[in-house]
Amino acid sequence: MPHLRPCCDDPCLESKGLRSREIRTSIGLLDFGCRHLRCVNCRKTQVPLVNFLKLDRYQKKTVELEQIVSEVITDQSYRRTSQHLKIIGNIEIPKSTAHDWIKATPCDAVAQQQEFEFAQILPDGTGYKKRPKAPGASNRGELKVMIGVDDKGDTFPMGVWSDKSWAEIGTAILDPEDAAKRGRPLADDLVVDGEPGMVEGLEHLADGVQRCHWHLARDLGYSMWKDEAPLRERKMKSKQLSQLIAIELPKGSVDEISDQDKAKLLERCDKVERELDKFIEDLDAKGYGVAANYVSNAKRHLFTYLGTWLELGIRCPRTTSLIERLMREIGRRLKKIAFGWSESGAAKMARMVIARILNPAGWREHWEGRKNLGGNAIIIFQGVEVIS
Numbered sequence: 001m002p003h004l005r006p007c008c009d010d011p012c013l014e015s016k017g018l019r020s021r022e023i024r025t026s027i028g029l030l031d032f033g034c035r036h037l038r039c040v041n042c043r044k045t046q047v048p049l050v051n052f053l054k055l056d057r058y059q060k061k062t063v064e065l066e067q068i069v070s071e072v073i074t075d076q077s078y079r080r081t082s083q084h085l086k087i088i089g090n091i092e093i094p095k096s097t098a099h100d101w102i103k104a105t106p107c108d109a110v111a112q113q114q115e116f117e118f119a120q121i122l123p124d125g126t127g128y129k130k131r132p133k134a135p136g137a138s139n140r141g142e143l144k145v146m147i148g149v150d151d152k153g154d155t156f157p158m159g160v161w162s163d164k165s166w167a168e169i170g171t172a173i174l175d176p177e178d179a180a181k182r183g184r185p186l187a188d189d190l191v192v193d194g195e196p197g198m199v200e201g202l203e204h205l206a207d208g209v210q211r212c213h214w215h216l217a218r219d220l221g222y223s224m225w226k227d228e229a230p231l232r233e234r235k236m237k238s239k240q241l242s243q244l245i246a247i248e249l250p251k252g253s254v255d256e257i258s259d260q261d262k263a264k265l266l267e268r269c270d271k272v273e274r275e276l277d278k279f280i281e282d283l284d285a286k287g288y289g290v291a292a293n294y295v296s297n298a299k300r301h302l303f304t305y306l307g308t309w310l311e312l313g314i315r316c317p318r319t320t321s322l323i324e325r326l327m328r329e330i331g332r333r334l335k336k337i338a339f340g341w342s343e344s345g346a347a348k349m350a351r352m353v354i355a356r357i358l359n360p361a362g363w364r365e366h367w368e369g370r371k372n373l374g375g376n377a378i379i380i381f382q383g384v385e386v387i388s
Contacts, residue, residue, distance in 0.1 A: 108351035118148035129339035166201030
């Protein structure tokens with residue numbers, strides 16, 4: 001008989017009765033009977049119908065239903081997901097059950113990239129309210145995300161970490177000692193927003209570091225606020241800095257640009273750096289020492305994108321906008337919809353959000369592979385007859 005697994009050299013099966021089994025599906029609760037067979041010689045039991053349907057031993061839901069719940073959960077809370085499924089599909093799933101399913105599902109592995117060879121790496125972080133480990137302990141959690149961008153501009157997830165420092169993350173991806181032995185780093189450029197500790201912990205992963213121009217101009221206002229500068233001057237200096245460092249790359253590839261145009265581009269970069277020095281001196285002269293140090297420390301990483309384009313022909317972004325939209329979606333799910341996360345729960349939910357946004361093809365392949373569709377059953381729709 002098909003769907004009977006060999007149990008011994010001389011199988012002799014006998015019926016051990018019909019047992020009821022329930023499984024949740026996207027169309028409701030399915031209750032069916034399964035006949036159990038036991039071998040007289042080896043005493044092993046098997047269920048042909050379960051083998052035919054390719055169900056696990058203790059499976060209580062279909063993979064299709066798990067996919068539906070996982071996708072809805074990434075957009076709204078467990079409570080609303082339970083209500084939503086009840087309204088649109090009459091699928092009754094308690095929020096506690098949905099929570100257990102999400103804890104056990106392996107779909108977040110789609111957001112874990114195993115090989116790291118990119119043109120740029122973009123890290124970013126966000127805070128969230130976590131469940132305190134002890135009474136009186138802080139409930140602030142830190143979630144850090146990294147994505148990679150290849151030469152074609154496609155983005156890929158690299159990983160998600162909860163309550164880890166950038167130095168710990170950098171070492172986990174590639175130990176600094178191993179990085180020194182490699183012939184090539186993991187990426188050409190590391191594009192950062194200036195978060196403390198980010199460059200120090202991750203700079204060994206790339207050849208160069210590019211500082212985000214948008215964050216530099218915006219955070220200058222905060223540095224000047226520390227220097228007690230008036231609001232009007234803070235806004236004026238931020239706008240002035242933004243206009244000063246804006247050097248757009250020419251359209252087309254670097255091979256299409258003449259040597260004369262390349263020389264003009266480098267000359268303009270030198271001019272901007274000189275004007276930037278005057279800008280820093282002016283801040284210092286007005287007593288804005290914190291702001292002057294802030295711009296001075298960021299200066300050496302402001303125009304890495306120009307060198308990368310001229311040397312390698314690769315366009316490196318001068319802002320972190322590629323990862324900002326992703327972080328907004330993660331922040332919305334972790335901070336606007338729910339709170340009181342565990343560290344593992346926050347990281348898992350972030351990986352699921354990232355997988356759906358950055359790797360939709362991998363997300364679909366994951367679920368199609370788990371559904372294990374073998375074509376064992378074919379349903380043919382014959383039509384509908386209306387009887388008045």
